[in-house]
Amino acid sequence: MIGTRQKDLLREIVEEYVKTARPVGSKALCKKFKCSSATIRNDMATLENLGYLEKTHISSGRIPSEEGYRYYVDNLMEPKKISGEDMLKLQTIFNNKELELNDAISKSLEIISDITNYTSVILGKESSDNKLQKVEVVPINSRQLIAIVITDTGHVENKNIILEENIPAIEISKTTELLNKMLIGTPIDEVPSKLEFEIKPIIRNYVENYEVVYNAFYNALSNFTSERDVKFTGKANILKQPEFSTVDDVKNIISKFESKDMVSKIEEDDDEVKVYIGSKSEIDDNVTVVKTKYKAHGREGTIAIIGPKRMEYERVINMLEYLKEHIEADGKENTHEEKE
Amino acid sequence: MIGTRQKDLLREIVEEYVKTARPVGSKALCKKFKCSSATIRNDMATLENLGYLEKTHISSGRIPSEEGYRYYVDNLMEPKKISGEDMLKLQTIFNNKELELNDAISKSLEIISDITNYTSVILGKESSDNKLQKVEVVPINSRQLIAIVITDTGHVENKNIILEENIPAIEISKTTELLNKMLIGTPIDEVPSKLEFEIKPIIRNYVENYEVVYNAFYNALSNFTSERDVKFTGKANILKQPEFSTVDDVKNIISKFESKDMVSKIEEDDDEVKVYIGSKSEIDDNVTVVKTKYKAHGREGTIAIIGPKRMEYERVINMLEYLKEHIEADGKENTHEEKE
DNA sequence: TTTTAGCACTCACTCATTTGCAGTGCTAGT
DNA sequence: ACTAGCACTGCAAATGAGTGAGTGCTAAAA
Numbered sequence: 001m002i003g004t005r006q007k008d009l010l011r012e013i014v015e016e017y018v019k020t021a022r023p024v025g026s027k028a029l030c031k032k033f034k035c036s037s038a039t040i041r042n043d044m045a046t047l048e049n050l051g052y053l054e055k056t057h058i059s060s061g062r063i064p065s066e067e068g069y070r071y072y073v074d075n076l077m078e079p080k081k082i083s084g085e086d087m088l089k090l091q092t093i094f095n096n097k098e099l100e101l102n103d104a105i106s107k108s109l110e111i112i113s114d115i116t117n118y119t120s121v122i123l124g125k126e127s128s129d130n131k132l133q134k135v136e137v138v139p140i141n142s143r144q145l146i147a148i149v150i151t152d153t154g155h156v157e158n159k160n161i162i163l164e165e166n167i168p169a170i171e172i173s174k175t176t177e178l179l180n181k182m183l184i185g186t187p188i189d190e191v192p193s194k195l196e197f198e199i200k201p202i203i204r205n206y207v208e209n210y211e212v213v214y215n216a217f218y219n220a221l222s223n224f225t226s227e228r229d230v231k232f233t234g235k236a237n238i239l240k241q242p243e244f245s246t247v248d249d250v251k252n253i254i255s256k257f258e259s260k261d262m263v264s265k266i267e268e269d270d271d272e273v274k275v276y277i278g279s280k281s282e283i284d285d286n287v288t289v290v291k292t293k294y295k296a297h298g299r300e301g302t303i304a305i306i307g308p309k310r311m312e313y314e315r316v317i318n319m320l321e322y323l324k325e326h327i328e329a330d331g332k333e334n335t336h337e338e339k340e
Numbered sequence: 341m342i343g344t345r346q347k348d349l350l351r352e353i354v355e356e357y358v359k360t361a362r363p364v365g366s367k368a369l370c371k372k373f374k375c376s377s378a379t380i381r382n383d384m385a386t387l388e389n390l391g392y393l394e395k396t397h398i399s400s401g402r403i404p405s406e407e408g409y410r411y412y413v414d415n416l417m418e419p420k421k422i423s424g425e426d427m428l429k430l431q432t433i434f435n436n437k438e439l440e441l442n443d444a445i446s447k448s449l450e451i452i453s454d455i456t457n458y459t460s461v462i463l464g465k466e467s468s469d470n471k472l473q474k475v476e477v478v479p480i481n482s483r484q485l486i487a488i489v490i491t492d493t494g495h496v497e498n499k500n501i502i503l504e505e506n507i508p509a510i511e512i513s514k515t516t517e518l519l520n521k522m523l524i525g526t527p528i529d530e531v532p533s534k535l536e537f538e539i540k541p542i543i544r545n546y547v548e549n550y551e552v553v554y555n556a557f558y559n560a561l562s563n564f565t566s567e568r569d570v571k572f573t574g575k576a577n578i579l580k581q582p583e584f585s586t587v588d589d590v591k592n593i594i595s596k597f598e599s600k601d602m603v604s605k606i607e608e609d610d611d612e613v614k615v616y617i618g619s620k621s622e623i624d625d626n627v628t629v630v631k632t633k634y635k636a637h638g639r640e641g642t643i644a645i646i647g648p649k650r651m652e653y654e655r656v657i658n659m660l661e662y663l664k665e666h667i668e669a670d671g672k673e674n675t676h677e678e679k680e
Numbered sequence: 681t682t683t684t685a686g687c688a689c690t691c692a693c694t695c696a697t698t699t700g701c702a703g704t705g706c707t708a709g710t
Numbered sequence: 711a712c713t714a715g716c717a718c719t720g721c722a723a724a725t726g727a728g729t730g731a732g733t734g735c736t737a738a739a740a
Binding site: 035036037038039042056057058059060 | 711712713714715718719720721
């Protein structure tokens with residue numbers, strides 16, 4: 001079992017290392033603990049045996065291991081509230097009612113990136129339970145239509161429809177009318193099945209060339225849920241961290257950031273703010289990802305901060321929690337869904 | 341004046357340096373020119389005096405200066421056609437008629453990035469002479485509307501309208517009707533002035549609370565032209581180039597890439613493929629930007645390749661020319677604007 | 681007049697060596 | 711349970727010698 005002085009020691013080492021980025025030695029801690037370096041060394045040795053500390057080489061000071069950070073985050077970190085300064089900066093954004101939720105989120109993450117020098121990511125999409133509000137079809141020429149879908153939260157998506165043969169305009173408008181009649185209020189992820197099982201049987205009675213028309217519309221309307229926004233902020237920021245001091249480190253992390261599957265690795269299903277350290281980050285052993293899911297105002301997604309393992313954990317976690325709360329509160333308030 | 345052997349020499353040096361990335365010395369060129377190293381050295385000295393060559397240090401081989409590259413591109417480079425292999429890769433994309441123009445361009449640039457290891461950028465927006473085809477307004481709740489604008493090329497943009505006071509639905513639909521009647525066929529960059537000078541005087545007679553409604557619509561419709569897509573491909577690619585071998589170089593170029601005004605620096609007004617070398621690139625003294633404007637199928641913008649100054653100029657220039665041609669040819673063919 | 685051979689010189693790079701420093705583990709004594 | 715002291719370790723920064731690829735210049739050859 002880990003003793004209380006050892007806990008204090010671990011905390012001190014994590015915090016010192018976060019601040020200075022250099023291995024911390026026993027002498028430096030003497031004053032803080034009012035004991036000799038030898039005592040500290042003994043405790044350090046214990047903590048190392050427990051797997052919470054590491055040495056960079058045999059005669060170096062200690063740095064926290066992944067487990068050390070983990071223990072720190074789970075047990076040692078004081079959940080002290082977000083600092084006044086930090087909060088102020090974020091507040092001004094949420095007080096600006098002009099901003100759309102989405103823009104407010106990106107602005108906030110820009111600020112977080114700026115003040116922390118880490119990289120932030122927002123990954124968002126329409127909530128899959130948004131309801132379809134209207135389908136609009138606009139002809140461009142005899143073979144091309146634009147289908148526009150509007151959801152109850154005001155999100156708009158559009159798609160090209162290419163018709164394989166000429167279809168009289170009247171057929172198109174009949175179809176559109178039918179779709180509107182039957183689909184309004186349908187959650188967008190249920191649209192495809194509703195098309196298939198409810199609309200298809202009906203459309204054949206209404207519309208002459210129903211095969212062609214149905215297929216075209218099915219293609220257009222069934223892929224709407226998938227579009228995801230991704231926005232990185234401050235990719236270059238993280239390079240300021242001293243852990244990325246060699247060319248290879250830098251190149252490595254940059255290409256990780258650019259890689260195709262980065263997005264899928266960021267996505268988070270958990271509602272809490274979660275911390276993934278080093279090898280658990282799925283991105284790179286040298287980084288920590290702090291992230292959480294959010295859901296508000298018809299949008300959902302993940303916000304994430306990527307920094308070095310040697311990260312200001314409390315600060316980042318608190319900021320993210322604060323941000324998430326505001327997104328979700330603000331989301332409600334801003335929807336104007338004054339259901340009366 | 342520069343002699344013909346000196347021209348050959350400059351060409352040889354540029355091409356050798358492009359290949360190897362090391363300063364080229366006099367001995368290496370002896371065989372090619374069937375003369376002794378001393379002769380070469382004399383000519384090199386002349387070229388250096390003319391400002392076409394540089395030394396990295398007093399006893400090093402020569403590398404081309406910015407002016408050297410410039411001279412090479414303008415006078416020495418053989419405009420040899422794009423290589424069969426390169427062309428083949430690009431062709432398969434343009435033969436795939438499934439792809440939308442925009443996607444075809446990005447795919448092409450991905451390929452160019454891949455085979456050259458440079459970074460490519462596409463910067464696109466709707467052509468400002470696209471004509472407005474339809475305005476659609478969908479109410480979300482009593483204070484919020486979505487305005488949707490469709491152009492004759494099938495491009496769709498939408499915008500939130502927040503009303504400052506409750507407006508009866510009938511007023512909205514009257515306005516929408518009016519807008520459609522008067523704006524269809526108007527080039528989108530003329531919409532704001534038409535709103536101001538033709539529509540505003542009329543709307544006041546039709547609509548009760550015309551100030552509020554007009555302002556809301558004016559805001560929504562007057563900013564449509566500005567949206568620009570930007571897509572970088574292979575940001576990490578350029579880091580493979582040996583010029584970016586120190587941490588600082590890498591960090592430096594990455595933050596240039598991430599900076600806000602990058603986009604405005606890429607934009608090109610010229611219809612030709614232009615080459616901006618080093619300090620002329622506006623991005624970084626160590627890079628060359630090859631770029632051109634394109635305009636097709638209702639879209640316009642810039643495509644650019646960013647590589648080291650030590651770039652395979654002919655190859656890149658030819659690929660970009662080829663791409664531009666195809667974009668513009670394909671654009672016409674694909675619009676389905678079968679004006680009959 | 682142009683080209684070449686020869687020579688002295690320069691500078692970047694590599695490699696090995698040295699030295700100092702910050703830190704450790706261990707032991708014996710408080 | 712803590713501390714002082716000591717021997718030891720390995721990194722980091724500094725130093726220095728040797729090598730090789732290159733230059734400019736001069737004087738002679740073509």
